[in-house]
Amino acid sequence: ELKVEQNPLFLSMQEGKNYTIYCNYSTTSDRLYWYRQDPGKSLESLFVLLSNGAVKQEGRLMASLDTKARLSTLHITAAVHDLSATYFCAVIGGSQGNLIFGKGTKLSVKP
């Protein structure tokens, strides 16, 4: 059974600092997704990583994928308060259909 683990689950950061969220998964997959969720809202797609070594960047967020290590990272550069949210990684499970999500990392950026 595919399992997806994120760490840390909670992250309190100061504005301007850098940090990395880690996402490990238990079985082979060549597609990994990162989503952002604000309280009471739905999920906003951030990145889709489709191959080993893929790296994507959008603003202060950069995601990478190492399929051999079954690891993805979401790096936050010079955090700002607007980045406060819960971040989920997800991997395709089942017969190439459904996404299996991690528990999420709740990020709080403080001045």
Place this chain on the structure above:
Amino acid sequence: DTGVSQDPRHKITKRGQNVTFRCDPISEHNRLYWYRQTLGQGPEFLTYFQNEAQLEKSRLLSDRFSAERPKGSFSTLEIQRTEQGDSAMYLCASSLGQGNTIYFGEGSWLTVV
């Protein structure tokens, strides 16, 4: 707005009643997914369709739950004889084929009292 649309957004029902949620995916998206999310947890997969065919169902989908996508466009998720444990946000998502971005709707909040 051309995103994934869900209705109703909020539903409060008494235990034992039936409820139905509707999802309209992004136009031309052939894949449609249903997820459930409870407070503080990640979304849990329920089922997905490719066109009108239901291709996979989670073990979470008990026989009280049924989903349809009769014409390969909109989908409905019905919960019969609701229980308090069914209280959650039900998320619908759609995508165009495999490997592409999966877009989520705003969700339908269910409270069973």
